[in-house]
Each structure stands twice: as C-alpha cells, then as structure tokens.
Amino acid sequence: LAKTTQPISMDSYEGQEVNITCSHNNIATNDYITWYQQFPSQGPRFIIQGYKTKVTNEVASLFIPADRKSSTLSLPRVSLSDTAVYYCLVGPTGGYQKVTFGTGTKLQVIP
C-alpha cells in the first residue's frame, strides 16, 4: 500500500476555502485515492474518492494531477462544523480491504 504524507494540522477561518494536500509518491497504477473525515469520538466518514483529474460531490472536490503523486482535498466555504481530522488513503481496488490510515490532518475552523 502506498504511504501517504499530510500536514499534521491546519487552521482556517469560517467561510474560507480549505485545501489539504496529501503526498503519495509511490502510488501504483491501480491505486485509488480516498478521503475520510472523523469527528472526535466518532468513526470516520467517507468524503470522496478519485483516480485522476478532478472529482466533485456535494461536500468536497478532489484534485489529482497527471502524475498522481499527490492529491488535494478542497472544502468550499468551511464552517465550524467542518472542524475534524481528515485522512487521505491510497490503495488498490482489488484484493481485500486492508486499509491503512495515517495520522491525518487536524483541521481547526476558527470563527
């Protein structure tokens, strides 16, 4: 499984766009990139998944450059309720689900 590197923490003011970048230099050809969000004392929640270029859903966008060695989770106009830890995961679509979570990025939204 590809190793990922994310910033440990980030601060943002309410209403701003937040971009969290994840590095995954040894990503394999059949690896997908998935982001989860976790609030304190809760289980992680799926946010978005992508393979290349750009993916957008009602919650976030995921930008993946052509070389796929990094990815950026973009959260538009964050609110206080977006304060959470965000995890970037990289893994193949085949085989069993041995998913590896890193330490994640702790996002603190400031009023």
Next chain:
Amino acid sequence: ETGVTQSPTHLIKTRGQQVTLRCSSQSGHNTVSWYQQALGQGPQFIFQYYREEENGRGNFPPRFSGLQFPNYSSELNVNALELDDSALYLCASSLSGQAMDTQYFGPGTRLTVL
C-alpha cells in the same frame, strides 16, 4: 436503512481479562472490518471478515480474534488484555470487502484497561 451499530459504547476492564465487542453491519453489507484507534492516532486495521471468513489481518497478535455470523454481524474478542489495548475500537461494514470500497463506520467502543 440502519447504519452500523456497536456495543457497548464504553467498557472498563482490568489487565489480563477478556473482552467481547459487537458490531451490526449496515443492511446489505457482507463485509466487516475492525480497527483499533489509540488516542491521537489514525485507525489501525485489525482484520476483516467477508461472508463469515477472515479475509485479511493486520499486525495484531493472535489474542485478537473475531467472528462473523450468518447475518453478517461480527464480534471482536481480545484475550489477556494489556494496558496498551486501551483504545477506541471501530468496526466498518462495506458491500463487498474489495479494497477501497466505501466503508461505513460505527460510533466505536471505548475500551479502557486498568
């Protein structure tokens, strides 16, 4: 549609004891994965069950064991508890167990070992 549920919510045990944690998967899901999350860390994969068979295991000793039942609910058993076993234990269910399938997590069981 019922989400993933776990019981109990909190549990306090002493070193050397045994514990059983329970998880009910989301309706229609045949795969359950268990994770251990220490304070300030990301979830660490313990093992996965797919259609009642263990389908993969992380770096955890054999005293961590599990079961999956015909209704796809699951149990995590930990024998000979150690202080370092204190953590949030999460279970997650998914449709097929394929890597990178969306996992739906339960709220977790907070285990404290004294």
